[in-house]
Amino acid sequence: xxxxxxxxxxxxxxxxxxxxxxxxxxxxxxxxxxxxxxxxxxxxxxxxxxxxxxxxxxxxxxxxxxxxxxxxxxxxxxxxxxxxxxxxxxxxxxxxxxxxxxxxxxxxxxxxxxxxxxxxxxxxxxxxxxxxxxxxxxxxxxxxxxxxxxxxxxxxxxxxxxxxxxxxxxxxxxxxxxxxxxxxxxxxxxxxxxxxxxxxxxxxxxxxxxxxxxxxxxxxxxxxxxxxxxxxxxxxxxxxxxxxxxxxxxxxxxxxxxxxxxxxxxxxxxxxxxxxxxxxxxxxxxxxxxxxxxxxxxxxxxxxxxxxxxxxxxxxxxxxxxxxxxxxxxxxxxxxxxxxxxxxxxxxxxxxxxxxxxxxxxxxxxxxxxxxxxxxxxxxxxxxxxxxxxxxxxxxxxxxxxxxxxxxxxxxxxxxxxxxxxxxxxxxxxxxxxxxxxxxxxxxxxxxxxxxxxxxxxxxxxxxxxxxxxxxxxxxxxxxxxxxxxxxxxxxxxxxxxxxxxxxxxxxxxxxxxxxxxxxxxxxxxxxxxxxxxxxxxxxxxxxxxxxxxxxxxxxxxxxxxxxxxxxxxxxxxxxxxxxxxxxxxxxxxxxxxxxxxxxxxxxxxxx
Numbered sequence: 001x002x003x004x005x006x007x008x009x010x011x012x013x014x015x016x017x018x019x020x021x022x023x024x025x026x027x028x029x030x031x032x033x034x035x036x037x038x039x040x041x042x043x044x045x046x047x048x049x050x051x052x053x054x055x056x057x058x059x060x061x062x063x064x065x066x067x068x069x070x071x072x073x074x075x076x077x078x079x080x081x082x083x084x085x086x087x088x089x090x091x092x093x094x095x096x097x098x099x100x101x102x103x104x105x106x107x108x109x110x111x112x113x114x115x116x117x118x119x120x121x122x123x124x125x126x127x128x129x130x131x132x133x134x135x136x137x138x139x140x141x142x143x144x145x146x147x148x149x150x151x152x153x154x155x156x157x158x159x160x161x162x163x164x165x166x167x168x169x170x171x172x173x174x175x176x177x178x179x180x181x182x183x184x185x186x187x188x189x190x191x192x193x194x195x196x197x198x199x200x201x202x203x204x205x206x207x208x209x210x211x212x213x214x215x216x217x218x219x220x221x222x223x224x225x226x227x228x229x230x231x232x233x234x235x236x237x238x239x240x241x242x243x244x245x246x247x248x249x250x251x252x253x254x255x256x257x258x259x260x261x262x263x264x265x266x267x268x269x270x271x272x273x274x275x276x277x278x279x280x281x282x283x284x285x286x287x288x289x290x291x292x293x294x295x296x297x298x299x300x301x302x303x304x305x306x307x308x309x310x311x312x313x314x315x316x317x318x319x320x321x322x323x324x325x326x327x328x329x330x331x332x333x334x335x336x337x338x339x340x341x342x343x344x345x346x347x348x349x350x351x352x353x354x355x356x357x358x359x360x361x362x363x364x365x366x367x368x369x370x371x372x373x374x375x376x377x378x379x380x381x382x383x384x385x386x387x388x389x390x391x392x393x394x395x396x397x398x399x400x401x402x403x404x405x406x407x408x409x410x411x412x413x414x415x416x417x418x419x420x421x422x423x424x425x426x427x428x429x430x431x432x433x434x435x436x437x438x439x440x441x442x443x444x445x446x447x448x449x450x451x452x453x454x455x456x457x458x459x460x461x462x463x464x465x466x467x468x469x470x471x472x473x474x475x476x477x478x479x480x481x482x483x484x485x486x487x488x489x490x491x492x493x494x495x496x497x498x499x500x501x502x503x504x505x506x507x508x509x510x511x512x513x514x515x516x517x518x519x520x521x522x523x524x525x526x527x528x529x530x531x532x533x534x535x536x537x538x539x540x541x542x543x544x545x546x547x548x549x550x551x552x553x554x555x556x557x558x559x560x561x562x563x564x565x566x567x568x569x570x571x572x573x574x575x576x577x578x579x580x581x582x583x584x585x586x587x588x589x590x591x592x593x594x595x596x597x598x599x600x601x602x603x604x605x606x607x608x
Contacts, residue, residue: 018391019110019388019389019391020107020110020111023103023106023107023110024107026103027100027103027104027107030096030099030100030103031100033096034093034096034097034100037089037092037093037096038093040085040089041086041089041090041092041093044082044085044086044089045082045086047078047082047085048079048082048083048086051075051078051079051082052075052079054074054075055072055075055076055079058071058072058074058075059072094198095194098193098194098199099190099193099194101199102149102189102190102193105117105118106149106389109146109389110389112416112417112418114145114146115140115141115145116140116141116145117145118145118146118148119144119145119148119150119156120138120139120140120142120144120145121137121138121139121142121144121145121148121156121159121160122138122139124138124144124156124157124160124164125137125138125139126164129164130475130476130477130478130499130502130503130506131452131456131476131477131478131516132164133481134449134452134478134479134480134481134516135449135452135453135456135476135478135480136414136449136453137163137164137456138160141414142414143163143413143414143453143456143457144159144160144163146386146413146414147159147163147382147383147385147386147462148382149189149193149381149382149385150378150379150381150382151192151193151195151196151289151293151378152195152202152203152204152289152290152293152374152375152378153202153203153204153205153206154203154204154205154290154371154374154375154378155374155375155377155378155379155381155382156378157205157375158372158375158376158378158379159378159379159382159383161379162175162379162383162460162461163456163460165459166459166473166474166475166476167459168473169398169400169473171461172398172458172459172460172461172473173398174304174305174306174461175306175380175383175460175461175462176395176461177304177305177306178302178304178306178307178380178384178461179380179383179384179387179395179461179462179463180304180384180387180395181302181303181304181307181384182307182380182381182384183384183387183388184388185384186388188296188300188381189381189385191296192293192296192378192381195289195292195293195296196288196289196292197288201285201286201288201289202286202289203286203287203289203290203293204286205371205375207282207283207286208283208286208290208367208368208371209368210279210282211279211280211282211283211360212360212364212367212368214275214279215275215279216357216361217272217275217276217353217357218357218361219269219272219353219354219357219358223265223269223354224351224354224355224358227262227265227347227350227351227354228351230258230261230262230347231262231346231347231348231351233258234255234258234259234262234345234346235346237251237254237255238251238255238345259345262345262346262347262350265347265350266347266349266350269350269353272353272357273349273350273353276353276356276357277331277349277353280328280331280356283328284328284329284331284332287321287324287325287328288325290321290370290371290374291318291321291322291325292318293374294314294317294318294321294370294374295318297310297311297314297373297374297377298311298314298315298316298317298318306380307377307380310373310376310377313369313370313372313373314370314373314374317366317370320359320363320366321367321370323359324356324359324363327352327355327356327359328356330348330352331349331352331353331356380461383460383461383462386462386463387462387463390463390465392417392465393462393463393464393465394463394464394466394467394468394469395463395464396454396458396463396464396466396468396469396470396471397468397469397470397471398458398470398471398472398473399470399471399472400472401472402428402429402472402512402544403427403428403472403474403512403513403514403544403545403546404427404428404429404470404471404472404546405425405426405427405428405451405455405469405470405471405472405474405514405546406425406426406427406428406468406469406470406471407424407425407426407451407454407466407468407469407470407471408424408466408467408468408469409422409423409424409466409467409468410422410423410424410425410450410451410454410464410465410466410469411423411450411465411466412446412449412450412453412465413450413453413454413457413464413465414453415446420465421443421584421585421586422465422466422467423447423450423586423587424587425447425451425548425587427514427546427547427548428546429566430566431566431567431568432541432545432546432565432566432567433515433537433540433541433546433547433548433549433560433565433566433567433568434547434548434549434560434567434568434569434570435548435549435551435556435557435559435560435567435568435569435570436448436548436549436550436551436570436571436572436587437550437551437552437554437556437557437569437570437571437572437591437592438550438552438571438572438573438592439552439573439592440552441583442572442573442574442583442585442592443572443583443585444518444550444551444572445480445518445550446585447548447550447572447585447587448478448480448516448517448518448548448550449480449516450465451514451516451548452476452478452480452514452516454466454469455471455474455476455514456476458471459473459476472512473512474511474512474513474514474546475506475507475511475512475513475514476513476514476516477499477502477503477506477507477513477514477515477516477547478515478516478517479496479499479500479503479515479516479517479518479520480516480517480518481518492523493521493523493524496520496521496522496523500517500520500536503515503540504536504539504540504543507539507540507543507544507545508543512544512545512546513540513543513544513545513546513547514545514546514547515540515545515546515547515548515549516547516548517547517548517549517550518549518550519550519551519552519553520533520536520549520551520556521533526553526555527555529553529555529556530553530555530556530558530559533549533556533559534559534562537549537559537565537567538562538564538565541565541566554591554592557569557591568589569589569590569591570587570588570589570590571587571588571589571590571591571592572585572586572587572588572592573588573592
């Protein structure tokens with residue numbers, strides 16, 4: 001579908017049809033494949049059931065001596081082949097279904113129907129962050145929900161970190177290069193979605209971090225070596241007994257002291273073994289997804305420096321993680337009846353605990369780096385997916401030196417294409433700040449959020465919703481939706497003052513700041529508000545900051561004309577003079593001259 005958005009009297013064409021058509025075609029292909037695999041899966045199950053029924057019937061007949069004893073073996077090849085086909089089709093069916101869900105959600109994002117359908121990132125929300133809540137970074141309908149296609153909680157954590165801080169320009173440019181490379185790699189995104197045996201399989205940073213930080217339980221190397229030797233000897237003696245090489249009486253006599261030794265060792269190290277098993281419990285079920293993800297990265301040949309660096313960090317990582325996974329798999333068998341006796345006889349639980357602890361000591365530091373690298377990759381992959389699905393988005397340019405944000409046709413990234421109104425914004429040394437006047441609902445807060453969210457996207461390394469955007473590295477500070485807190489004994493006004501204090505402190509630390517403030521000091525009278533607001537603006541401007549302040553208080557518009565501040569008055573208002581509530585959401589020069597008090601009163605049900 002082609003969508004045309006008008007801004008400033010010109011048209012901006014945003015064509016989302018190619019991506020939508022590609023996704024819908026892929027979904028139709030998967031649906032056809034799923035139907036075919038479903039049919040094959042059912043057919044294999046039917047043949048398997050028939051083969052089992054025939055096997056039982058022939059077996060019953062052979063027991064009753066009505067048919068030869070070898071007849072029940074006839075269905076065995078058919079049953080074995082059908083069982084293999086059944087398992088293969090079941091896996092294929094599950095993978096196809098997962099991809100269908102992935103593309104179904106992708107189509108919803110492209111159509112603008114994504115809010116409430118994905119990960120909100122609420123666990124990463126920090127009420128004291130300088131812009132997280134004010135710009136809507138997390139929560140339903142948030143920037144995080146729009147961006148997040150990460151397969152694991154590790155990736156979601158890294159994506160959240162990218163959205164909450166601005167790195168150096170070199171790092172931003174490296175991310176941009178990586179995002180450009182991954183933008184068209186839908187094959188990688190499919191592979192990422194298929195990691196793990198099940199869709200709900202997870203890998204969390206906190207799980208691995210808790211295990212790596214658990215109290216050390218080192219075992220002496222001599223104990224590990226002796227236990228391995230004695231277990232091998234016991235296994236060899238028992239095997240000799242099973243094959244008839246040794247009589248069982250001699251087997252019992254020979255292994256008795258070794259079994260007693262195992263019992264003593266197990267008793268001595270029981271506390272450490274239980275501690276090791278307890279701390280590794282959650283990790284055991286989350287290792288597979290990580291291991292498959294690391295193997296996926298190892299098989300890639302990237303071009304961008306950032307992705308090559310990530311690939312180098314995880315080089316030869318999947319094999320050690322696979323070893324850990326196998327140790328956990330063996331440990332999970334310890335309580336099963338068929339395995340329990342042999343496990344106890346060979347000191348299996350103790351030996352596996354020693355092996356797991358040895359793995360942690362040997363690879364623990366590397367595992368942290370592998371986790372961080374995988375998370376960084378998933379974050380970049382999510383940003384690349386956003387670039388792929390928003391073909392009208394453009395990568396911003398960065399400049400060194402003084403603070404600036406110069407945008408042509410900047411729009412709110414979370415609004416649907418057909419309702420997004422774009423505006424030009426120029427904040428630099430010539431125009432240090434905007435005072436945006438206008439009535440309620442005219443679009444002032446939305447414009448501030450559009451500026452802030454696009455800055456966050458730019459610093460994360462993603463493209464932005466703008467025709468062009470040129471900016472410098474800055475710290476974003478926003479005061480748009482500060483609320484009071486009864487539990488903390490802090491009023492809305494006091495919370496706003498605290499946020500402004502944080503903003504000024506950040507600007508004073510030789511760090512350029514982009515400040516975005518909605519209805520500054522709205523809880524005080526107009527005269528005091530005017531004086532206090534100018535003092536704040538003057539302080540921020542003196543540190544080199546740029547930004548915008550919205551207000552419906554006309555006295556604040558005088559600040560823009562104050563000597564030495566280099567401000568500009570702009571406003572937002574009605575489309576024309578006929579209806580004061582018919583807003584066009586466009587930024588216009590000068591101070592608003594409109595009033596809509598009577599219209600607002602009528603909205604409240606007052607007859608005027």
